[in-house]
Amino acid sequence: MADLTVIQDGRLSRPAGIRSIRLGDTKVSYVPDGDVRLRPLELLQDTTDEVWAAHPEYLDATGHLVGSVGGLLVEHGDRALLIDAGFGPQRHAAPDGPLAAIHGGALPQGLAELGRRPEDIEAVAFTHLHADHLGWACHPAPGGDRPLLAHADYLISEQEWAGRDLLEAQGMAEQVAALALRVRTVTDGQEVFPGVHVRITPGHTVGHAEYVITGGGRRLIAFGDAVHSPIQIDHPAWSSGFDHDGARTADHRRRLVAELAEPDTIGFGVHFADVVFGRVRQDGQGPAWQPVDA
Structure with a gap:
């Protein structure tokens, strides 16, 4: 059951702005x-109209599920890593399927508000290649x-990069070519930045990766x-509906939910x-997502 304050504030049906928390000497910011x-x-094909009628707090005025991008x-000292890179300065709408509409373009402004230039980012660690x-x-850049x-290294799991032909078959050959100039593949358990370790979790894609960030006695799992x-x-x-292997993703998600209930x-x-x-x-009453704002 979701937190009543979160429902009343409308946070489940609006995209996020900049949010930051600290893990000891490490600062992480959306x-x-x-x-x-x-x-x-x-999107969630096991749901029904009745499910969403019982949970209108997740939907906007047009009945769509709202997601941030x-x-x-x-950030650790002077160093900076970015996990995933948004959608970029474009818009897309689809007449059917899980995706109704998506747009990006604000990330450079967000970095500036956080006091960072794009050149400060030493590497971009991707969860997957969507x-x-x-x-x-x-x-x-604008x-x-x-x-x-x-200018940054592009960190991609070995399995995901090996499966890039799946992207090319979906008409993304141009993006794959752009990535290829900077790619450095990473493996399960590898530390890619101080306190940041890769965890390979196939399911959503063939080489989907999570990143576990530790500091100050806490850990954060960026689960893509x-x-x-x-x-x-x-x-x-x-x-x-976007999962490459829904059964495998569900098995992992059960373990992930249990892990997210662990202390700290x-x-x-x-x-x-x-x-x-x-x-x-x-x-x-079952697991529930509780926002952490500090």
Whole structure:
């Protein structure tokens, strides 16, 4: 059951702005790029009209599930890592399927508000190679002809990069070519930045990666698209229409939800409306996502 204050404040049906928390000497910040509107029955195909009638707090006025689109800035001293790169300066709408509409473009402004220039980002660590996570790694900077983050290393799991032909078959050959110039593949358990370790969790894609960030006695799991909406925390068996292997994702999500209920553990859900940081509370009524704002 979602927190009543969060429902009353409308946080489950609006995209997030900049939000930051500290893990000891490490600061992590959600950097918004835009938002996505999703058709709930097509996204979570095990749901029904009755489910959404009982949970209107997740939907906007047009009946769409609201998701945030952006990246996670990880700062340690003078160093900066970005996990995922938003959708970039573009818009897209689809007449059917899970995706109704998506737009990006705000990430450079968000970085500036956080006191960072694109050149400060030493690497972009991708959870997976979908367009709403590649964004500014492939799209030119405003007024320029090179991608905004082209100076950075692009960290991609070995399995995901090996399966890039799946992207090319979906018409993303241009994006793959742009990434190839900067790619450095990473492996399960590898430390890619101080206190940041890769965890390979196939299911949503063939080489989907999570990033576990530790500091100050706490850990944060940036779980990418293993979970698309906070409602799945209550129903981990509900896989997404975007998942490459829904059964495998559901198995992982069950383990992830249990892990997020452990002490001193925070989750980061990049698409989680305005509750991108949270923890799982076990209250006898099933797991529930509780926002963490500090």
